[in-house]
Amino acid sequence: MCIATYTGYRGGPWLSAHATFYGDQTASETMGGACGYGNLYASGYGTQTAALSSTLFQNGLGCGGCYQIRCVQSPHCFKGVLFTTVTATNLCPPNWSENSNAGGWCNPPRTHFDMSKPAFMKIADWHAGIIPVMYRRVPCMRRGGIRFQLQGNGYWLLVYAMNVGGAGDIAGMWVKGSRTRWISMSHNWGASYQAFEALGGQALSFRIASRTTRQIIIAYNVAPSNWNTGMTYAAKVNFR
Structure with missing residues (x-):
């Protein structure tokens, strides 16, 4: 959702x-x-x-x-x-x-x-x-929803946000495990953001903000609790 x-x-x-x-x-x-x-x-x-x-x-x-x-x-x-x-x-x-x-x-x-x-x-x-x-x-016209590619390890989550519509750019990202609060992610490089948290075994939700418009989108339960690094998960909707 x-x-x-x-x-x-x-x-x-x-x-x-x-x-x-x-x-x-x-x-x-x-x-x-x-x-x-x-x-x-x-x-x-x-x-x-x-x-x-x-x-x-x-x-x-x-x-x-x-x-x-x-x-x-x-x-x-x-x-x-x-x-x-x-x-x-x-x-x-x-x-x-x-x-x-x-x-x-x-x-x-x-x-x-x-x-x-x-x-x-x-x-x-x-x-x-x-x-x-x-x-x-x-405006960026995209199909298929925002895609989140997960990298990192058990204590460090690195996320690439791709296929973002609307203004297309990102000012900030947050992640929420099914047992955590919203966690602010820091900019790593390019379109990647990172969180130094142990999030294994939890379903992951993401919140991102557009740099240009400050538009916010929240994608709940994008990655299931058995998510793996190297996998890409798509949200159902996108910026428009």
């Missing part, structure tokens, strides 16, 4: 940035990534993804956010294509050996998207290498 307060999320204004791509047309190199989503097909994201410069990534708090991106002011832009929509799943790290305007595209304070090649090819000719873009935050 899940209980959600829904405030609605309409997205943000159009802003300027640049975009490149990484990997090839199979997008195999985009699997995994700094958000910790692992196989992006299994976690609900597919190939419509992007790595964010650290200005947007913000130590993982930007994970899961969705963006509309359109190519502008370049002869390489595809005509008639308004935008493509991607999810933030990775970090584009700084390259301090290169000038920010000549190779160090993700150096702070630049706002930059390093897109999967399939996503890039929806808005521009890939031979361009780098293009100016306009971008805006938009």
